[in-house]
Amino acid sequence: MTANARPKVIVTGRLPADVERELLARFDAQLNPDDRPYTARELQQALQTADGVLTTVADRITADVLDVPGRRANIIANYGVGYNHIDVQAAKALGITVTNTPDVLTDCTADLAIMLMLMVARRAGEGERLVRAGQWLSWRPTHMIGTRVSGKTLGIIGMGRIAKATARRAQQGFGMKVVFFNRSRLSPEQLEGVDAQQCDSLEEVLAQADFVSLHCPGGEETRHLMNAARFAAMQRHAFLINTARGDVVDEAALVEALAQGTIAGAGLDVYEHEPRVPAALLAMENVVALPHLGSATHETRNGMGLMAVDNLSAFFAGQVPPNKVA
Ligand code: DGY
Numbered sequence: 001m002t003a004n005a006r007p008k009v010i011v012t013g014r015l016p017a018d019v020e021r022e023l024l025a026r027f028d029a030q031l032n033p034d035d036r037p038y039t040a041r042e043l044q045q046a047l048q049t050a051d052g053v054l055t056t057v058a059d060r061i062t063a064d065v066l067d068v069p070g071r072r073a074n075i076i077a078n079y080g081v082g083y084n085h086i087d088v089q090a091a092k093a094l095g096i097t098v099t100n101t102p103d104v105l106t107d108c109t110a111d112l113a114i115m116l117m118l119m120v121a122r123r124a125g126e127g128e129r130l131v132r133a134g135q136w137l138s139w140r141p142t143h144m145i146g147t148r149v150s151g152k153t154l155g156i157i158g159m160g161r162i163a164k165a166t167a168r169r170a171q172q173g174f175g176m177k178v179v180f181f182n183r184s185r186l187s188p189e190q191l192e193g194v195d196a197q198q199c200d201s202l203e204e205v206l207a208q209a210d211f212v213s214l215h216c217p218g219g220e221e222t223r224h225l226m227n228a229a230r231f232a233a234m235q236r237h238a239f240l241i242n243t244a245r246g247d248v249v250d251e252a253a254l255v256e257a258l259a260q261g262t263i264a265g266a267g268l269d270v271y272e273h274e275p276r277v278p279a280a281l282l283a284m285e286n287v288v289a290l291p292h293l294g295s296a297t298h299e300t301r302n303g304m305g306l307m308a309v310d311n312l313s314a315f316f317a318g319q320v321p322p323n324k325v326a
Contacts (some may be wrong), residue, residue, distance in 0.1 A: 007316045010046040012038045013056040015079065016298070019305025023054070026313055044068040051075075052312050055090045057082055057292075058274070061217035063090035071096075075315045077308045080295070081105055084245060088326045098326040099311035103161065104303035105295035110165035112294045114173070116267030117154075117211050119288045120239050122146040128283045147210075147237070147264070149174050155209025156180035157202060157225070157246070158216030159191070166213055167194045181205045206233040211241060218245025226250060231257035239265045243294050246271040255280045258287065269294050 009027040011020075014035035017129070023029040030050070032038075038046065038060060043065045046053045050073050055061060057080035066087060073096045078086060083100050091098050119125055123146045130136055130144075154170045156163045159182040170176040171194070178196035186198060199205045202225070206212060212234060216222045226240065228251045240263060242249055251272045256282075257263050265286035271277050274292060281287050295301060311321035 007051040007312070009052045009054055009077075009312060010050040010073075011054040012043070012046065012059050013079065015054075015305045016302050018302050019309065022306060022309050025054075025322060026309060027316075040065050042223060043253045047071045047073045050314065052077060054308055055086070056080060057085055058308070059085060061086040061091075063087045066096060067093055069148060070195060075312065075321070076223070077311045077315075077321075079237045079304055079308045082218060082245060083325055084137050084247075092326045096326070097315055097321065097324060099308070099315075099321045099323045100325050101304040101307040101311075102323060104307060105300045106161045106165050108300045109162045109243055109294035110169055112290070113162070113166045113213050113215075113241055114169050116241050116243065116288055116290070117170075117213070117239065117270065118149055120265045120267035120286065121149050121211070122239070123285075125288045147239075149176070149211075151175050151208035153177045153179060155205040155207065155212045156196070156274055157214050158222075159186055159196070159198075160215055160217075162243070163213070163215035164192055164194050167196050168217065168221050179205050179208060203233050206230060206238075207235070209238055210235065211239050213241040214244040214248050216244055216248060218247050222250075224250040224253075226254070228253040228256065231262050236261060237264050239263065241257065241267045243269045246274060247307065251278055251281070252259060258284055294316065 006028045009023060010030045011023060011032055014032050020031055043059060047068050048070050052075040053073050054077045060075060076086060077099045079098050079101060081102045083098060086098055088098055121225055123144050127144055154176045156178060157165060159180045167178045171178055179199055180196050181199050181202045231253060254266060255278055258266060267288040269290045270292055282289060295304060311323050314321040
């Protein structure tokens with residue numbers, strides 16, 4: 001970057017208007033008004049031609065992409081809290097700073113986890129499809145009976161920020177008991193007012209939960225954490241909720257568990273190979289399938305964008321960006 005020139009920033013996805021305005025005000029920003037996904041080669045070209053790249057969770061930033069010859073960019077400001085789509089170790093090794101957008105999406109993602117729980121238990125998607133198809137005959141005492149949510153047990157896997165917000169809603173809104181598994185032991189202070197019982201193993205959670213909600217990060221360590229054996233360890237009447245990352249679930253094993261009645265249903269916002277969703281899942285009435293909407297509110301998507309912009313500004317000002325993850 002030449003002295004006094006505005007840093008060049010390439011943005012790989014279309015962002016909310018307020019965020020794009022801010023990007024254009026602060027940087028020499030190249031936007032993506034058509035929202036066309038970047039290929040690996042285009043991501044490499046972005047790294048070669050810009051001072052910083054603002055990516056989204058739909059981009060695959062592999063070691064090969066990062067290790068492009070003649071790289072100019074030294075920062076990847078990710079629009080999203082999860083960064084398992086970025087090879088952070090490779091970025092570190094190459095001296096590329098990576099930032100994310102935590103906190104601003106906690107409440108909306110927790111709201112969505114609760115929504116999925118209610119939708120799948122009360123058969124909301126199925127009911128809506130029926131009404132829209134003009135197939136609702138009349139009110140009948142035995143029609144579309146679902147499962148009560150209030151007072152049930154919520155089992156949480158991974159007790160981070162979004163999990164705690166989900167647990168609070170479940171407890172305060174629905175009088176649910178909360179049990180959880182987390183890799184490290186959490187003190188009462190770390191639970192931040194959530195009244196939840198930590199279990200020693202994931203299986204202990206699965207054995208008692210009526211709803212199992214996933215909140216651990218994606219990536220190699222958690223890949224297929226929910227596999228055939230773990231579905232078998234759940235109660236037959238229990239539901240799986242996933243607002244975390246698709247690869248935490250072995251999708252083929254989930255299809256089998258649902259088909260065999262090993263579990264009662266699933267509320268999903270994320271998938272192993274987004275945007276592809278297995279046809280078998282879509283054919284099941286006891287599956288609620290949303291298109292990765294956890295953070296999709298005006299407030300949150302603006303907040304995420306402005307956070308990414310601030311991370312870029314701090315970096316170009318020679319400071320450590322507030323949300324540096326590598
Ligand atoms: C994230 O930020 O990681 C979400 O999955 C997308 O909002």
